[in-house]
Amino acid sequence: MESNRRIIDTKGAVIISSSSVVGGKEFEGPLGGCFDFHDPSDRFGQKTFEKSEGEMQRLSLASAIGKIGARPEDIDALFAGDLLNQCVSSAYGLLEYDIPYFGLYGACSTAAEGLMLASVFVSRGIARRAAAVTSSHNAAAERQYRNPLEYGGQRTPTAQWTVTGAGAFVVANEKEVTPDTVLASVVEAFPGIVVEKGITDAANMGAAMAPAAADTLLNFFAASGSSPDDYDMIISGDLGKEGMSILGEILSASGIDASEKLADCGTMIYDLEAQDVHSGGSGCGCSAVVLASHILPQLRRGELSDILIYGTGAMMSPSSLKQGLAIPAVAHLLHLRSPEAKYK
Amino acid sequence: MESNRRIIDTKGAVIISSSSVVGGKEFEGPLGGCFDFHDPSDRFGQKTFEKSEGEMQRLSLASAIGKIGARPEDIDALFAGDLLNQCVSSAYGLLEYDIPYFGLYGACSTAAEGLMLASVFVSRGIARRAAAVTSSHNAAAERQYRNPLEYGGQRTPTAQWTVTGAGAFVVANEKEVTPDTVLASVVEAFPGIVVEKGITDAANMGAAMAPAAADTLLNFFAASGSSPDDYDMIISGDLGKEGMSILGEILSASGIDASEKLADCGTMIYDLEAQDVHSGGSGCGCSAVVLASHILPQLRRGELSDILIYGTGAMMSPSSLKQGLAIPAVAHLLHLRSPEAKYK
Numbered sequence: 001m002e003s004n005r006r007i008i009d010t011k012g013a014v015i016i017s018s019s020s021v022v023g024g025k026e027f028e029g030p031l032g033g034c035f036d037f038h039d040p041s042d043r044f045g046q047k048t049f050e051k052s053e054g055e056m057q058r059l060s061l062a063s064a065i066g067k068i069g070a071r072p073e074d075i076d077a078l079f080a081g082d083l084l085n086q087c088v089s090s091a092y093g094l095l096e097y098d099i100p101y102f103g104l105y106g107a108c109s110t111a112a113e114g115l116m117l118a119s120v121f122v123s124r125g126i127a128r129r130a131a132a133v134t135s136s137h138n139a140a141a142e143r144q145y146r147n148p149l150e151y152g153g154q155r156t157p158t159a160q161w162t163v164t165g166a167g168a169f170v171v172a173n174e175k176e177v178t179p180d181t182v183l184a185s186v187v188e189a190f191p192g193i194v195v196e197k198g199i200t201d202a203a204n205m206g207a208a209m210a211p212a213a214a215d216t217l218l219n220f221f222a223a224s225g226s227s228p229d230d231y232d233m234i235i236s237g238d239l240g241k242e243g244m245s246i247l248g249e250i251l252s253a254s255g256i257d258a259s260e261k262l263a264d265c266g267t268m269i270y271d272l273e274a275q276d277v278h279s280g281g282s283g284c285g286c287s288a289v290v291l292a293s294h295i296l297p298q299l300r301r302g303e304l305s306d307i308l309i310y311g312t313g314a315m316m317s318p319s320s321l322k323q324g325l326a327i328p329a330v331a332h333l334l335h336l337r338s339p340e341a342k343y344k
Numbered sequence: 345m346e347s348n349r350r351i352i353d354t355k356g357a358v359i360i361s362s363s364s365v366v367g368g369k370e371f372e373g374p375l376g377g378c379f380d381f382h383d384p385s386d387r388f389g390q391k392t393f394e395k396s397e398g399e400m401q402r403l404s405l406a407s408a409i410g411k412i413g414a415r416p417e418d419i420d421a422l423f424a425g426d427l428l429n430q431c432v433s434s435a436y437g438l439l440e441y442d443i444p445y446f447g448l449y450g451a452c453s454t455a456a457e458g459l460m461l462a463s464v465f466v467s468r469g470i471a472r473r474a475a476a477v478t479s480s481h482n483a484a485a486e487r488q489y490r491n492p493l494e495y496g497g498q499r500t501p502t503a504q505w506t507v508t509g510a511g512a513f514v515v516a517n518e519k520e521v522t523p524d525t526v527l528a529s530v531v532e533a534f535p536g537i538v539v540e541k542g543i544t545d546a547a548n549m550g551a552a553m554a555p556a557a558a559d560t561l562l563n564f565f566a567a568s569g570s571s572p573d574d575y576d577m578i579i580s581g582d583l584g585k586e587g588m589s590i591l592g593e594i595l596s597a598s599g600i601d602a603s604e605k606l607a608d609c610g611t612m613i614y615d616l617e618a619q620d621v622h623s624g625g626s627g628c629g630c631s632a633v634v635l636a637s638h639i640l641p642q643l644r645r646g647e648l649s650d651i652l653i654y655g656t657g658a659m660m661s662p663s664s665l666k667q668g669l670a671i672p673a674v675a676h677l678l679h680l681r682s683p684e685a686k687y688k
Contacts, residue, residue: 002472003417004416004417004418004419004420004442004443004444005444006420006444006471008470048667050663050664050667051667051669072348073347073348074348075348076348076350077535081449083430084661084663085429085430085661085662085663086427086429086449086451086659086660086661086664087449087659088659088660088661088663088664091538091659091660091672091674092664092669092672094538095538095540095672097537097538098348098537099348099537100348100349100350100535100536100537101535101536101537101538101674102448102450102457102461102535103448103449103450103457103657103659103674104446104447104448104449105425105430105431105447105448105449106446106447107430113446113447117446117461120464120465120468120470121464124464124468124470126352126464126468127350128346144663191421191444191445191446192444192445193441193442193443193444193445194435194438194439194441194445196439313447315430315431315432315435315447316430316432316435317428317429317430317432318429319394319428319429319432319488320394320430320432320436323392323394323395325395325436328435328436328439330435330445330447
C-alpha cells in the first residue's frame with residue numbers, strides 16, 4: 001500500500017525576500033537587532049490591537065516586496081492567515097493588495113503552511129512569484145483566547161507568550177532569478193496530519209503540539225530516508241521549552257537522538273527568564289519573524305547549510321475548550337537549503 | 345506588464361466523488377431529495393451545535409471516500425475549513441482522518457478555494473487524490489456572528505440564512521481513473537482578490553460580496569477570452585437574491601449581459617418565500633452541498649456541459665464589525681465540464 005504521507009517536491013522554489021515587523025517586547029529580546037521594523041508601543045499607529053496586527057501584515061508584505069524592487073502586481077498569489085477570529089488581520093491588513101488571495105488557518109503552523117503552498121505554486125509554474133504572510137499580536141490574542149491584558153491574569157509555568165509580530169516571504173522559481181538573489185531554496189515540504197492526544201490545558205500548548213511535531217518529524221525521516229545528522233538544525237515554531245522537552249522524549253523513545261539539533265523559534269525570540277515569558281513565544285508571527293530575520297540570513301550567508309523548520313499549530317478555540325474538548329494540533333515541515341550549499 | 349490575474353490550468357483534475365450532509369430546513373427545501381444525509385434535528389447525535397457541525401464534516405468525507413470504495417489512506421491531501429472561530433469544526437470533525445491537512449479560511453468561498461487547491465495538487469502530481477471539505481451550521485453561526493437562535497431576533501430583508509450542511513469532494517488525476525468514474529472535470533480555476541466597497545451591514549453580505557464576484561467574473565472573462573455565452577450556467581455560492589441583483593447591475597454597467605446564465609446556490613437551496621429565508625442561503629456549507637448533490641449530478645448526466653461556479657466569502661468578524669470596519673470579500677472561480685463534453 002502506498003503511503004499518503006508523501007514528501008512534496010518543491011524543486012525550483014527559492015525564497016528571494018523576507019521581512020519582519022515586531023512589537024516592543026520582541027525588539028528587546030535576543031534577536032531584537034535582526035528585525036526590520038518595530039514599534040515599542042505595539043500599536044503601529046492604530047486604534048485597536050486587531051488593526052495594529054493588520055497594519056503589521058501590510059508593513060511586512062510591503063517591505064518584502066519593496067526589498068527586491070518588485071511591485072504588488074509581480075506577485076501572482078498570496079497565502080495569508082493569523083490567529084484572530086475569521087483571520088481578520090490578514091483580510092483587512094492585506095486589503096490594499098490586488099493579489100489573488102488564499103486565506104489559511106493553521107494556528108502557529110500557518111507560516112509553514114503558507115510557505116509550503118507558495119513553494120508549490122512557483123515550483124509547478126502556477127505563479128511566477130508567490131507570497132506568504134502571517135501575524136499574531138499579544139494583546140489581540142490574549143483578549144480573544146484568554147483575558148484582556150488589563151485583567152493581569154497569572155500565567156502558569158507552561159504557558160507561552162503570543163508574539164507581537166508579522167513576517168512576509170516572497171518565493172520565486174529559481175529559473176527566473178539570479179543565484180545571488182536567493183536567500184534559501186525550498187528543497188521539499190512535508191505536510192502534517194491533525195493529532196490530538198488528550199491535552200485540554202490551553203496553558204500548555206507545548207504538550208498538545210509535541211505529538212504532532214513528533215509525528216511529522218518521524219514520518220518525514222522515514223519517507224526521506226534522512227536522519228537528524230543530515231541537518232544543521234531542526235527548528236520548531238513554536239513548541240516552547242515544555243513542548244521541546246516532551247518532543248525530545250518522544251523522539252528518544254522512537255530511537256531518534258536529535259537533541260543537539262533541535263531548536264525552537266519560541267525559545268529563541270525571548271530571554272525566557274529575564275523577559276518572564278515562561279515556556280517561550282508562540283503565535284503565527286513567532287516562527288515567521290524568526291525565520292525571516294534570523295534563520296534565513298544564516299542560510300543566505302552559508303552559516304547554515306541544510307535545515308528543517310516546521311510550524312506547529314494548536315487548533316482549539318475558546319469555545320471548544322469550554323465545551324471540554326482536547327486540543328488538536330498539526331505540524332507542517334519545510335526543508336531549506338543555503339544558496340551556498342545549492343549553487344557551489 | 346504581465347498581469348497577476350492568471351488562470352490556473354488544472355488540466356487532468358477530475359472530481360470523482362462528492363457527498364452532502366444537511367439539516368432539517370435544507371431537507372425540506374426544493375433540493376431536499378438530492379442530499380445524501382440529513383438530520384431533522386440538526387444535531388447529528390452531538391450535544392453542541394459546534395460538534396454537530398464537525399460531525400457533518402466527518403460524515404460527508406466518510407461518505408465521499410466510501411462511495412468510490414477508497415480508504416482514507418488513498419487520499420494524500422485534505423483541504424478543509426468552516427466559519428467557526430479557529431475553524432474548529434474542520435479540525436475536530438476530521439480528526440480521525442490521518443490525511444495531511446491544510447486548514448483554510450475563506451468564509452463562504454472556502455469550498456471553491458479547497459476544490460481549487462485540491463485540483464492543483466492532483467493536476468500537478470503532488471497528490472494522487474485530494475479531498476476538499478467545508479461546512480456551516482445555522483445555530484452555531486448565528487450565536488457566533490449575531491445572536492443565539494433562542495433570542496428570536498428579527499432579520500432584515502437582505503439577510504441570508506446560514507445553511508446547516510457539509511459537503512465533501514474527492515479530486516483525482518484523470519490518468520488514474522476511468523472516464524466512467526468522473527463526475528466533472530476541473531478545466532481551470534481563477535482565484536480572486538480581496539475587495540471591500542464600504543458595506544458595513546452584516547445583514548447585507550450580498551452587497552458586500554457582489555463587487556468581489558464582479559471583479560472575479562470580469563477578470564476571468566478578460567483573461568480567458570470567454571463570455572457568458574460559453575457556459576450553460578454561472579453559479580455563485582452564495583450571493584443571495586440581493587447580491588445577485590447588485591451583481592447583475594455591475595455586469596450590465598460593464599457591458600456584460602449574463603442575466604440568463606446567472607444562478608446562485610443560496611437561492612436554489614431554499615424556497616425563499618415559503619421558507620422565510622429572506623435573501624437566501626449562505627455559509628461554507630451552502631455551495632458545497634448544492635454543488636455536491638445538485639450541480640455535479642447534472643454535469644455527470646450531461647444535462648449541463650460547461651459551467652462556472654464561484655464561491656463568494658464575506659470575511660468580516662463580529663469584532664471587526666464592532667470596530668466599525670467595512671466587510672472585505674473574495675470570490676474564487678472554477679470552470680467545470682461534464683464528462684460527456686470532455687470524453688465524447
